[in-house]
Amino acid sequence: MTDTKITLCGIELENPVIPASGTFGYGYEMAEYYDINCLGTFSFKGTTKEERFGNDTPRIAECPSGLLNSVGLQNPGVKVVIREELPKLALVFDKKVMANVSGFSVDEYVYVCERLDKERQVGWLEVNISCPNVHGGGMSFGTDPNQAASVVKAVKQVTTKPVIIKLTPNVTDITSIALACEEAGADGISLINTMLGMRIDLKTGKPILANTTGGLSGPAIFPVALRMVYDVAKAVSIPVIGMGGVSSAEDVIEMMMAGATAVQVGAANLVNPFICQDIVNNLPDVMAKLSIESLENIIGISQEEF
Amino acid sequence: MTDTKITLCGIELENPVIPASGTFGYGYEMAEYYDINCLGTFSFKGTTKEERFGNDTPRIAECPSGLLNSVGLQNPGVKVVIREELPKLALVFDKKVMANVSGFSVDEYVYVCERLDKERQVGWLEVNISCPNVHGGGMSFGTDPNQAASVVKAVKQVTTKPVIIKLTPNVTDITSIALACEEAGADGISLINTMLGMRIDLKTGKPILANTTGGLSGPAIFPVALRMVYDVAKAVSIPVIGMGGVSSAEDVIEMMMAGATAVQVGAANLVNPFICQDIVNNLPDVMAKLSIESLENIIGISQEEF
């Protein structure tokens, strides 16, 4: 028998497969299509203090083996999430959910995390520090180790549940940022968010996205994500959640070999709404073919020297 | 009539299509397959002071819409390049060639550039500052504006020909590095080099590349490259050479609309050895379809506000 169980910050998951934030709504929408209880868990849409519409459309542009998005954190705000979305989710999902949090200031992160931390359904807080920091002058919290640490410290003070920090790949040295987060008290690191990219409409000569640039995700970024997971997992001792282009059970295993304890699936959900269910179903077969008995045992094996 | 001519640092090119360094040898090898005089020019294999074998094999790993390479600058050293490779090239190529230079110290860049600058066949020096800087502690010259500027200043002192600095995308803020190079006297900026990535062999659990990590190139990186070309071209006033995943006449036009004066083609040469000839041949048709009369006129048009 193959064993797909893993433990993420003290909570056991049936399997490491986690739909990524922004590609799975608040979950209940996807429960129309299949029983989402087959998942390890899922990360819900990035939630902010106030309701946000996000950026103008077009927000989507196709790329080779991927897409750009500039959704810009559309969400109904944390109060509505707690009042309306989580109760709807409770009807269709028995497990702990990963609450993805975004913000434009330390105060906003604190505000949102404090509230979501109190929700029984929430198992982990996944704090996305890839957004531009308005206070700090337009740079993202995730591009500077000190600012990243300041978010972690502030959030940890108002929360009781595991805090996972989600990093942006658009940096020179992701390891230094991960280390700063660990030192500041983070319970896990999740990476990667999208890579900054752009496309132009040849007919008009203008950017396709109303926002000019957007975030690249999908299989195109898999090798970059894998390298960052490898580097970060080597450096930190807290668990790492790997993502970026994962689209198959084989990709899940490759991410775990690189050092990921759990694996998120983003863009692939958009093209095949049933992909996470498929991956969960295929994992035992692929493991058997590769003579892997337990997924927990392969975490980071590519790091070992022989 | 469509006009594909462009001017790159004072030298007119028949068209903007330039095979990228490392994917076209020293040119004469490719002249076995077609008449390479149809090209704008090409950038020859990264050349160092001493002969280098490069990294152990495997040096290549496939990725979605791209590949990783960890060739590690295999080349016969600048003396042999001047004595043997350039004379062979002279027999088959009438135009000025772009001399791609690598180094592990400022002194090495100076040494190699000084010698290649004297060669009649060389039109431009393309200085690749993406290599680890041994003196500076393992970080690459291309990840720090000050170090990048120091290379530019030193090279400019010993050369008379246009010096184009080739940047790595593996940085938080590529624009600041491009600006530092411009201020230090660079005559052009060329970007992007490969993105750091990795793949693991599922059967062994070990990295596929002997070097563990490698550089990702090919269509997968096109949107990231385009965004960087757009940002850098907006910031600097020297010409920008765009590259990263370009594989068609349409891609050439998209890069130029983003701000590139000329466009290099790398990974695509490996899959289709005739791709650059095909692109040169297709350009006029695609221009006609898009009602573009002159390529020079579309450089950076996506930057304009309407």
Next chain:
Amino acid sequence: MKQTIFTIQENKQLTETTWRMKLKGDTSEIISAGQFVNIKLDGYFLRRPISVCDVEGDILTIIYKILGRGTEEMTHFHIGKELDILTGLGNGYDLSLSGDRPVLIGGGVGIPPLYLAAKRLIAEGRNVKAVLGYNTVDEIYYEEEFREIGCEVIIATADGSVGVKGFVTDALQTIAGEDCGYTYFYTCGPEPMLKAVYNATKTSGQLSFEERMGCGFGACMGCSCKTVTGYKRICKEGPVLRKEEVIW
């Protein structure tokens, strides 16, 4: 929504740039006129959203225009080829509001979803007029098909090569009768046309919008728009909006 494999039964050129494809498969999730399907093409990351033009038993008909590489490639598909398609996407038109004399207003590749709407409205005994707009006479398709099902058709061409010279809104003015000549409108076409129709129509009606889509089934928020009744996803709460809720 359902993910199904469809088999191509026909792939026929209608005009220089417009093709019709008939596909056989499980159409059970296709409920309303104005819904769309989302088609996976090998070698492209995102699916291509295309409106349902007709559905009869297990045969789905779509009409597509060559716009970029994906639709160009579709023209080379042979009979028998299998396509992975998501069906049952979008809300579709609410035909119960049509009144006795609805008008259907379509421009270019906005025409196909109106065909199924016309069929169903006529089956319900409505007196249906269709105003179909094209650039020029050579681009006309489906005029006959609309007539055959008993629809009165008014053609507008931008260059005046046939029918009313001008846009669908010019042709709309030629409809006379009691009141404004129609009781309700259903429209689909490029956004500038929708806006013109919005301004020119004298009754209530429904407009079908296009947007670049990430998923097409509500997961990504790629296609949102603001309406009087809140934020809506074109792919889920759309593509059809009521005239009263549209914000330009």
Next chain:
Amino acid sequence: MKQTIFTIQENKQLTETTWRMKLKGDTSEIISAGQFVNIKLDGYFLRRPISVCDVEGDILTIIYKILGRGTEEMTHFHIGKELDILTGLGNGYDLSLSGDRPVLIGGGVGIPPLYLAAKRLIAEGRNVKAVLGYNTVDEIYYEEEFREIGCEVIIATADGSVGVKGFVTDALQTIAGEDCGYTYFYTCGPEPMLKAVYNATKTSGQLSFEERMGCGFGACMGCSCKTVTGYKRICKEGPVLRKEEVIW
């Protein structure tokens, strides 16, 4: 080197994991036994290098083993499908050095290029022996084909299910006769086998190597190795190296 479209004439399973494909097209650049072709597969970025097993007129024969996704997908290709192939890659074996009694030593998917070598050596009147190594009896293919062209065949299986139990080097020892029983060797197979053959053989010979390739025609330096006579590209100055120049 030439880039040509070939049409599949046959795609036949030989063993559980090994298939033969016959392709029709311009084979004019295929000169030597031991050369390879590089095949473009839809959906994969890099081409797949596969040795020439045989060439007769405009028919190219290759034999491939299911290793990963690309070769797995090849097994589903139908007759008539067109493939974009680079031909005439690599140096190939120099058969002029064979002497009277060359031995061909192949393991697994290293066997195919030796078939064309055998045919040509026999055509030149050489007395050719082939030592073919497999894991087990079920994996044996092309034994008959080698015999039919007049080659003496010695089989080795790792599990001893047929022929000599052990590796090709064990089978090699069974060859007796004047001197060591052969005048020269040509070999192809996995690297550990090549090394064993290198150590076990008593004459000079040529070894064909594999490496992960970027281009397959000399442009990228992806496949370099160090030899006694300098750095060589497996795809261009190889895949065949002389025993004397190999550095392990």
